[in-house]
Amino acid sequence: MTQYPKLHMVIDGEEISGGGRRTFDVVNPVTGETLAELPLANEGDLNRALEAAQRGFARWRHAPATERAKVLHKAAALIRERTDDLARIATMEEGKTLAETKIECMASAGWFDFAAGECQRLYGRELVRPVGQRSVVRWEPVGPVAAFAPWNFPLGNPSRKLAAAVAAGCSIILKSAEETPASALGILQCLYDAGLPKEVAQAVFGVPDEVSRHLLASPIIRKLSFTGSTVVGKHLAKLAADNMIRTTMELGGHGPVLVFDDADMDKALATASTGKIRNAGQVCVSPTRFIVQENVYEKFRDGMAERLAAIKVGDGLEDGTQMGPMANSRRPDAMEKFVVDAKAKGATVNTGGERIGNQGYFFQPTVLSDIPLDADVMNEEPFGPLALINPYKSEDDMIAEANRLPYGLAGFAWTSDVQRQRRLADAVEVGMMGINTHMIAGPDAPFQGVQWSGHSSEDGPEGVKACMVVKTVHEG
Numbered sequence: 001m002t003q004y005p006k007l008h009m010v011i012d013g014e015e016i017s018g019g020g021r022r023t024f025d026v027v028n029p030v031t032g033e034t035l036a037e038l039p040l041a042n043e044g045d046l047n048r049a050l051e052a053a054q055r056g057f058a059r060w061r062h063a064p065a066t067e068r069a070k071v072l073h074k075a076a077a078l079i080r081e082r083t084d085d086l087a088r089i090a091t092m093e094e095g096k097t098l099a100e101t102k103i104e105c106m107a108s109a110g111w112f113d114f115a116a117g118e119c120q121r122l123y124g125r126e127l128v129r130p131v132g133q134r135s136v137v138r139w140e141p142v143g144p145v146a147a148f149a150p151w152n153f154p155l156g157n158p159s160r161k162l163a164a165a166v167a168a169g170c171s172i173i174l175k176s177a178e179e180t181p182a183s184a185l186g187i188l189q190c191l192y193d194a195g196l197p198k199e200v201a202q203a204v205f206g207v208p209d210e211v212s213r214h215l216l217a218s219p220i221i222r223k224l225s226f227t228g229s230t231v232v233g234k235h236l237a238k239l240a241a242d243n244m245i246r247t248t249m250e251l252g253g254h255g256p257v258l259v260f261d262d263a264d265m266d267k268a269l270a271t272a273s274t275g276k277i278r279n280a281g282q283v284c285v286s287p288t289r290f291i292v293q294e295n296v297y298e299k300f301r302d303g304m305a306e307r308l309a310a311i312k313v314g315d316g317l318e319d320g321t322q323m324g325p326m327a328n329s330r331r332p333d334a335m336e337k338f339v340v341d342a343k344a345k346g347a348t349v350n351t352g353g354e355r356i357g358n359q360g361y362f363f364q365p366t367v368l369s370d371i372p373l374d375a376d377v378m379n380e381e382p383f384g385p386l387a388l389i390n391p392y393k394s395e396d397d398m399i400a401e402a403n404r405l406p407y408g409l410a411g412f413a414w415t416s417d418v419q420r421q422r423r424l425a426d427a428v429e430v431g432m433m434g435i436n437t438h439m440i441a442g443p444d445a446p447f448q449g450v451q452w453s454g455h456s457s458e459d460g461p462e463g464v465k466a467c468m469v470v471k472t473v474h475e476g
């Protein structure tokens with residue numbers, strides 16, 4: 001049986017813990033009990049990691065693409081081999097079901113494999129110049145990357161950041177969320193066991209604001225990759241600006257789902273209800289605002305309430321659990337506040353709306369309907385199992401509601417009218433659009449938002465290129 005591991009940082013190849021460092025209690029979200037103590041970096045640790053990252057970059061930028069690819073493919077194979085352990089550890093510290101963390105392992109392996117292939121296709125180009133001149137456009141790794149990964153995909157978030165940086169020839173200092181450190185360390189170990197020099201990828205943990213301020217103030221760091229809330233993303237973008245550090249920002253969303261009367265309603269309901277409870281709604285591309293054409297509104301609302309009321313919520317390690325606890329104590333608190341506020345402003349609770357039990361961080365899958373637009377939940381990312389359902393008359397009204405907020409990460413539409421599908425693909429302001437599907441991520445597909453949901457891409461060729469800079473060389 002997999003045990004939750006002892007925790008450490010990995011700086012310049014050394015596993016670091018103890019030494020009088022401050023610690024953080026990693027907690028099991030099913031019980032609220034401490035799983036292990038995590039050591040937090042001090043200034044000396046961060047300086048040591050920066051110096052090693054500089055050395056790591058000097059070495060790795062010259063590693064042949066075939067060598068980088070070999071390491072990445074091997075790491076992918078190790079993730080697949082170690083899936084049972086990695087998945088259990090991720091479920092223990094984050095709470096989502098074992099079925100979900102197993103899928104996350106497969107996705108992580110997929111990102112490493114794709115990046116392995118991609119790093120061998122980082123072609124430049126030769127320009128057509130007057131006779132006697134040669135001009136070449138070449139792609140180079142940007143330099144040491146500071147990467148901040150959140151807790152909601154404890155295996156996947158670190159993987160996509162590590163895969164892109166390593167493929168591009170960068171070194172990387174990863175600060176994954178303190179709440180889910182063991183998953184990130186497990187992925188990193190796969191890279192080391194695959195042969196990655198240890199100064200190329202390192203793991204630090206700490207007080208997030210201390211770590212980001214320190215790393216982003218260093219001239220060694222050339223790239224920031226952040227996944228998390230829009231508030232923190234804006235703060236980090238300002239810090240990065242002082243050193244003109246390039247940024248990839250994967251921030252919050254408020255997923256609009258437009259449901260039309262010509263949709264396959266059974267498929268829409270089955271897909272949307274499953275999508276809503278995935279990781280208890282703590283997914284940046286979670287379907288959130290259901291914008292439903294009025295003549296199918298009641299059918300959709302009642303169908304969603306029926307499905308969410310039947311979801312089996314429990315310990316993610318147990319067979320049959322469909323939705324685990326929320327990841328930390330902040331989330332059920334936030335859900336409670338959203339529901340109380342929406343009800344006070346006139347919304348209806350069709351199912352759920354309350355915490356479950358008094359142990360751990362469980363919250364009921366919830367449907368709210370007829371919600372006034374000034375309710376907090378209609379404006380802030382709920383990041384939880386709340387489905388918000390409102391009726392609309394026309395396609396134009398529905399598009400206007402989809403675009404009402406400054407978020408633009410994922411949007412979804414359910415309609416069988418092909419012309420309408422194309423109009424929506426044009427009109428909805430998002431970085432990713434799912435039409436009659438909620439499957440919108442894959443290793444080969446760029447993943448990104450617009451407006452307050454961020455900029456630059458992860459995954460796909462664009463994700464690797466986001467860790468590179470272009471140089472044009474003109475020869476006389």
Ligand code: NAD
Pocket residue numbers: 148149150151152177178208209210212213227228229230231232235236250251252253283284330381382383
């Ligand atoms: P938060 O905003 O405090 O933190 C979000 C993430 O950013 C965490 O991983 C945290 O460790 C990190 N972070 C916070 N301050 C930082 C700093 N100064 N420097 C570097 N990293 C920092 O909120 P939270 O309570 O952990 O999560 C709640 C909100 O965050 C959610 O409502 C959701 O909007 C957002 N979130 C988004 C994603 C995503 O995939 N885009 C993932 C997790 C959380």
